[in-house]
Amino acid sequence: MGTDGSSVRPSGASRRTHAGEESASPGAPRIVVMTMVRDESEMLPRWVDYYGRELGLGSLIVLDDNSVDGSTDDLPCTLYRLPPEPWKQRWAKTRARMVNGMAGALLACNDVVVFTDVDEFLVADPGKYAGLRDYLAHRSDVPIIAPLALEVMHHVGSEPPLDPCRPLLQQRRYVKFAPGMCKPLVKRVPVPWEPAFHAIHAPFAVDPDLLLLHLKWSDEPTLSRVAELRHRVREEEGRGSPRSFWAKRPDQLRRKLASWTSPAGESDPVPVLDVEEVGARAVVSKRANGTWRPRGNQTTALDKTPLRVLPERYRDAF
Template identity: 40%
Template structure:
């Protein structure tokens, strides 16, 4: 009999987000079912991990290579687990508590080979909100979300998947976001940490000059981008499955997925919400 769920990420020098990631997922599946692929970390942040750690040599960042390797690793884990979750270290998957008591409960109720989340950026209002205390639940310190098509990722697999670079889609399935599966992206949740992380990704080696351009922008451009997100007009929404605003975006992604079925990225990754939505109270304290 296979275990229900394993969780996987890949890191390089992530002293802030890795503890947040591990705290969240270890609470859900247990430390022994969390797997960290360590891509040559040299800042000590993975030295004493209590979970499973697989060390691989440091090399220039190559998203295509990275995706191939992780796809193969997760396929292998499916020999021992019914479902495998892969997400980046700044991505938090949550089952909507209005529908399911836990992520494993959601997985047990679904039979689809791939489950796609509805994705949101957690936004820092830098002029109004203090820096995050990463030792406390982040969902108690931030209040605003922006819908992001790029974060509507097929994170949960029950059969081997051929992910696209960036894990935005799988070759074997068109996007169909699950209304009860939420992905909260933390990259824009803290201005100070975002700039610190950006300084690291600017300095690291990349496989080509074109690769990772969004990870190598200037501090000024990054600040302006975050300010633009935080300045969007607020709009009320419940984020429940029957919420008309959320349904509009879900149906648009499904429709575009059919129209772009031959594209390596059947979702337009530049598609983002033009409003800020409040983080509903039922998610407060969950991550």
């Protein structure tokens, strides 16, 4: 590793090809990664491209919740189109029941099942692993894994809107630790997730060698468009709690983003993130209902956690 925090990606047990299919050595873990989307024309191509390069397009499953923007047409991976009503009447619980059922079935013939939202990207430390599959091969004895979660932030004063033709992390420098987002998204055992996937019915720990880079706040124009869509869906279908971001208007979210990134405009430089400084291993606790989950309200945590610069070695991840 260089003195600037950069590193050379090590050679591992597997190799990603330009076509997006994985050339893996015998004994490499069989992995499935799932997401559920609705009208995600900007984020879904990034999700498919990233996880397709990391794991192979045959490892991806997209559950389409009635998209109408054409974003799920002609996908190069497995697509399952969900019916309309009446399953969405209790959307969060029904989504969890559906994904848990699929994950349990998939684990009968795969080693690992992962579920992420379409704006969540799991990145193994490139200074230690050749990619996500290599990382999971080194964690064969861990039944449930939670990543160290970082919110990727758009500092509007110094960073232009995202260019979809350029690597995203070369256009965004700033992150915030989000303890409540250290979700147990990776599992080798058919233990059920709770709704929203923040909790699970088994103990787990946060592994700083695996980052979850959440892109919700990574581009102010996209943030506004998605917020408008979700606010409308909440009004029509009642999704999201009154305290969730689904209930916030675009102008409210833009003000939050500006307040969280304000240190980037000050004279003192923003420090580079040290994953050990955040104490991520201590954020998980057992709840009264017998589930395990990370502590911390998302909004409150982002109000309190300091702004940091993403280490240089991650900047070519996607």
